[in-house]
Amino acid sequence: MERKKNPISKIIFLLIVISVIFLGILKVSYDNAITKPNSENSEKILFEVKSGESVDNILRNLIEKDLLKEKYFYYTKIFLKINNLAPKLQAGVYEIPMDLNIIQLIDTLQDGKNQDIWVTIPEGLRKDEIATILERELTKNSKNNFSKTEFLNLTTDSTFIASLDLVEGVNDLEGFLYPDKYAFPIDTNARSVIEKMISNFKTRTGGKYTYQDIIFASIVEREGYNSSDKPIIAGIIIKRLAEGWLLQTDATLLYPVKDWKHVITQKDKDDNNPYNTYKNVGLPPTPICNPGLESIKAVQNPTKTEYYYYIHDNDGNPHYGRTLDEHNKNVQKYLR
Numbered sequence: 233m234e235r236k237k238n239p240i241s242k243i244i245f246l247l248i249v250i251s252v253i254f255l256g257i258l259k260v261s262y263d264n265a266i267t268k269p270n271s272e273n274s275e276k277i278l279f280e281v282k283s284g285e286s287v288d289n290i291l292r293n294l295i296e297k298d299l300l301k302e303k304y305f306y307y308t309k310i311f312l313k314i315n316n317l318a319p320k321l322q323a324g325v326y327e328i329p330m331d332l333n334i335i336q337l338i339d340t341l342q343d344g345k346n347q348d349i350w351v352t353i354p355e356g357l358r359k360d361e362i363a364t365i366l367e368r369e370l371t372k373n374s375k376n377n378f379s380k381t382e383f384l385n386l387t388t389d390s391t392f393i394a395s396l397d398l399v400e401g402v403n404d405l406e407g408f409l410y411p412d413k414y415a416f417p418i419d420t421n422a423r424s425v426i427e428k429m430i431s432n433f434k435t436r437t438g439g440k441y442t443y444q445d446i447i448f449a450s451i452v453e454r455e456g457y458n459s460s461d462k463p464i465i466a467g468i469i470i471k472r473l474a475e476g477w478l479l480q481t482d483a484t485l486l487y488p489v490k491d492w493k494h495v496i497t498q499k500d501k502d503d504n505n506p507y508n509t510y511k512n513v514g515l516p517p518t519p520i521c522n523p524g525l526e527s528i529k530a531v532q533n534p535t536k537t538e539y540y541y542y543i544h545d546n547d548g549n550p551h552y553g554r555t556l557d558e559h560n561k562n563v564q565k566y567l568r
Contacts, residue, residue, distance in 0.1 A: 265307040266334040270300060273330045274352040274413075281341060283323040287312060290321060290341070299328055299337065308334050317342070331413065340415070348415035349373070353429075355411040355524035356453045359387050360490065362409050362522065366425060373418045383422035392423070396430050399443050407446040407519025408433050436525050445531050450519035453527040454483035454492070455542075461550040462527055465542055467534035468552075477540070479509035487520040543567060 294300035324344020370378040387405040410433035456462035539552040541559035545566035553559035
């Protein structure tokens with residue numbers, strides 16, 4: 233005789249399944265909350281933690297200063313509880329960027345006396361632009377040891393570069409100064425800064441890259457606008473190179489000029505320099521900027537299309553062409 237299944241067992245099993253799903257959703261939500269930047273704005277805000285101040289009061293003040301989103305109040309309390317960090321929050325006056333995530337924010341609030349200096353390096357900048365940002369942020373304190381000149385000299389120092397264990401053929405660190413948010417000690421020097429940026433580059437890429445990948449990615453970083461068009465543009469540039477075409481990328485013309493807003497003229501296209509991809513077949517000798525992971529991945533996983541040309545209209549929308557005639561029509565339609 234067939235035994236009837238116990239309905240209570242079914243209910244218990246169903247409750248377990250629901251609980252597992254709920255906890256999974258909660259875990260994903262929590263992980264997202266503690267790792268997502270609070271803002272896209274990197275402006276620094278002065279924030280004071282008073283001696284003996286409660287955790288709740290500190291968090292409420294962070295919310296008031298726009299350093300923490302109100303919806304993440306309880307996630308932050310959970311993070312503090314799980315990691316037993318509440319007792320480690322220290323009194324002091326802090327200079328905190330608005331774009332930190334919860335992990336970075338709580339880490340910052342643990343040292344009121346020996347505060348690190350947060351510096352945000354945007355994607356797509358040349359090394360001289362990065363050096364200018366670092367000099368501005370790291371030399372405000374009297375204990376600073378950073379030198380812009382030393383930083384730039386180290387980027388082409390063959391002995392120093394060899395010590396960083398990068399891929400063969402790298403003789404210039406342009407392309408490897410990974411764009412990100414960094415916390416540097418107030419007395420950091422140029423060598424330590426570069427070593428930290430290179431270490432971050434290796435971690436982010438997982439060591440899976442070639443020098444050619446980074447040169448390609450630097451072009452895609454300046455030519456592309458977002459995660460949608462970058463893989464397509466990468467595919468077009470890679471195909472043009474493989475088929476022996478001139479790359480004819482405007483961004484490479486701007487690298488020697490050291491001005492991304494420079495209006496390109498025929499003189500620029502006729503200039504005899506190794507970065508002129510309107511005259512020279514192949515890639516430029518070095519990356520033209522320091523690309524983010526999105527551009528590196530776009531080069532490593534390009535989208536194959538029938539296109540050989542692309543432009544962006546004044547609103548940043550891409551338009552592709554399979555032939556020079558299609559390309560010229562796009563130029564007339566969207567850029568005239």
